Amino acid sequence: MANLKSLKIRxxxxxxxxxxxxxxxxxxxxxxxxxxxxxxxxxxxxxxxxRIIASLGSSVEGRDDAPALLAGSGKDDVHMIVLATADRGxxxxxxxxxxxxxxxxxxxxxxxGKTVKLLCVGRKGNDALKREFGSIIHDTVTFAGxxxxxxxxxxxxxxxxxxxMFADGEFDVCSIFYNRxxxxxxxxxxxxxxxxxxxxxxxxxxxxxxxxxxxxPDESEILEELLPRNMAVQVYRALLExxxxxxxxxxxxxxxxxxNAGEMIDKLTLTYNRQRQAAITTELIEIISGxxxx
Amino acid sequence: xxxxVAFELVSPERLLISADVDMVVLPGSxxxxxxxxxxxxxxxxxxxxxxxxxxxxxxSERYFVAGGFAEVAGARLTVLAEQxxxxxxxxxxxxxxxxxxxxxxxxxxxxxxxRDKAQERLDQxxxxxxxx
Numbered sequence: 001m002a003n004l005k006s007l008k009i010r011x012x013x014x015x016x017x018x019x020x021x022x023x024x025x026x027x028x029x030x031x032x033x034x035x036x037x038x039x040x041x042x043x044x045x046x047x048x049x050x051r052i053i054a055s056l057g058s059s060v061e062g063r064d065d066a067p068a069l070l071a072g073s074g075k076d077d078v079h080m081i082v083l084a085t086a087d088r089g090x091x092x093x094x095x096x097x098x099x100x101x102x103x104x105x106x107x108x109x110x111x112x113g114k115t116v117k118l119l120c121v122g123r124k125g126n127d128a129l130k131r132e133f134g135s136i137i138h139d140t141v142t143f144a145g146x147x148x149x150x151x152x153x154x155x156x157x158x159x160x161x162x163x164x165m166f167a168d169g170e171f172d173v174c175s176i177f178y179n180r181x182x183x184x185x186x187x188x189x190x191x192x193x194x195x196x197x198x199x200x201x202x203x204x205x206x207x208x209x210x211x212x213x214x215x216x217p218d219e220s221e222i223l224e225e226l227l228p229r230n231m232a233v234q235v236y237r238a239l240l241e242x243x244x245x246x247x248x249x250x251x252x253x254x255x256x257x258x259x260n261a262g263e264m265i266d267k268l269t270l271t272y273n274r275q276r277q278a279a280i281t282t283e284l285i286e287i288i289s290g291x292x293x294x
Numbered sequence: 295x296x297x298x299v300a301f302e303l304v305s306p307e308r309l310l311i312s313a314d315v316d317m318v319v320l321p322g323s324x325x326x327x328x329x330x331x332x333x334x335x336x337x338x339x340x341x342x343x344x345x346x347x348x349x350x351x352x353x354s355e356r357y358f359v360a361g362g363f364a365e366v367a368g369a370r371l372t373v374l375a376e377q378x379x380x381x382x383x384x385x386x387x388x389x390x391x392x393x394x395x396x397x398x399x400x401x402x403x404x405x406x407x408x409r410d411k412a413q414e415r416l417d418q419x420x421x422x423x424x425x426x
Contacts, residue, residue: 041308048304048372052337052365151306152377213367216324216338225339226363229376233306 004279007272011265018261024090025254032184032247038148039181039240046237049230056226057199060219067220069163069227072196073172078115080138080162080171081105082194084178084238085125086246087144092253094179094187094246099128101189102177106133117171121158121239149243155236162235163228166195178238179245185252187245192238194231299331300370301347303357305378310357317348318371320364329364329371336366342418344381344425345373356381358422381425393419 060066083102085095102125106116118133120126120140130137139161143154162174174195179187215222298314319328321343327336340362347355362375396416403409 038307042306044302044309045304045306045374048302048365049363049374052363052374056337155306213335213337216322216336222337222339222363229363229374236306 004272004275007268007275011268011272014261014264014268018258018265021254021257021261025251025258028091028247028251028254032244032251034148035240035244035247036181039237039244042151042233042237042240046233049226049233053197053226053230054199055213056215056219056223057197060223067224067227069166069195069231070197070199070223073166073169075172076114078117078171078173079109080117080119080165080174080195082119082121082158082162082174082176082235083125083129084176084242085120085122085128086242087123087142089124090253091246091250092256094249094253095122095124095128097189098177098179099125101191103129103132105177105191106136119158119162122242149236149239151232151236155239156232159228159232159235162194163231171195176235176238178242179249181241181244181248184248187249190238192234194234197227197230297331298369299329299333302370302372303345303375303378304372305375310375310378311347315347315354316350318373319346319348320373321345321359322364329366331369333366333371335368336364338364340364340373340375342421345375345378356425358384358425360418360421379422384422386423389419389423393423 057070060070081102083098085098089095102118106118109116116133116136118129118137120129120137121143123140123142123144126137126140141158143149146154149155165171166174173193175191175193177189177191180190182188298316299318301311301313301315301318302309303311317328317330319326320338321341323339323341326343327338340359342360343358345357345359346353347357357375358379358381359373359375360377362373362378364374365372393416396412396419399412400409400416403412
């Protein structure tokens with residue numbers, strides 16, 4: 001049994017840890033609110049863009065001059081996987097579940113005889129996969145020091161790089177792995193295909209009163225501009241969802257850690273008090289038996 | 295027929311305006327066009343320029359949009375703008391100062407990527423100034 005002094009030291013150290021986890025939880029909670037607001041604010045744009053693409057895409061679908069981003073390169077030999085993770089740890093299973101999902105997908109694709117390339121967004125994904133797949137990691141982008149993910153500074157460059165690589169024929173299919181934000185407690189690992197652009201189902205069909213859309217300039221030209229835009233928006237949305245999920249996961253993890261630390265303190269304090277009482281009792285017995293002996 | 299246009303201006307970051315207005319004039323890539331209630335359904339790309347919102351016969355608000363898309367469907371007009379700034383928030387002196395800074399950046403740039411970036415910024419600022 002540990003002595004009184006070491007117990008006291010242990011209690012104090014757990015208390016210090018609890019203070020840290022508690023502070024981290026509160027920081028995550030306030031960041032979560034901001035991230036959630038950003039994710040919600042970005043939704044209208046993505047939704048409206050989806051609607052336009054749905055109506056445009058169906059009209060050019062199957063035509064020979066359909067843009068490559070929509071039609072694909074005609075092959076599916078080389079897959080590009082974008083893995084969006086966090087830059088920091090201490091957020092429960094957030095990073096590891098993403099890395100696990102990506103790993104499973106890579107192995108599955110390799111089993112089917114495809115070549116796989118990897119782009120890590122966020123340091124943790126790179127850390128988790130570099131031992132096994134170091135040779136196929138194309139690049140790693142980190143957002144260290146970025147307080148709020150913005151469209152122009154983070155999402156656009158990633159999407160532009162990917163489109164350039166696609167245009168150079170470096171891969172045929174591209175998909176992104178991220179955690180979709182359901183609530184502070186639940187985040188789901190999601191795989192979304194970016195290239196070729198999947199045609200969204202028209203969620204609501206607008207009643208045009210019998211008239212058809214006029215396009216200015218023509219469909220394919222609009223699509224040519226719209227598709228890269230759409231991809232950037234999808235990346236942006238994934239990053240925002242991921243950021244919100246990260247904070248949610250961290251908040252939950254830190255909440256658990258704080259609770260565990262509290263339990264541990266209670267247990268240790270109980271042992272401490274019991275031992276102190278035992279020491280007092282022993283001392284008393286010694287004094288009494290000393291007095292009786294006289 | 296509705297006598298107002300349900301107008302929405304959205305940027306990737308947020309929904310900027312959602313209001314019923316009388317008319318909106320858009321800088322379409324094939325030329326400016328106005329959208330009144332009952333406009334035929336159109337999807338158009340936009341060039342960088344000024345977007346004007348009319349209340350009655352007068353312009354109530356002007357925005358600068360740096361390209362984007364517009365969709366007219368029924369009584370609804372949705373503008374997806376890449377970047378938009380309310381022109382009322384800008385002042386000419388400040389803008390000219392920024393242009394000058396950008397010109398210096400272009401001149402000072404040491405490698406191509408930095409120069410391209412500075413040039414892009416300069417072009418954009420010049421466009422904004424032109425619409426003012």
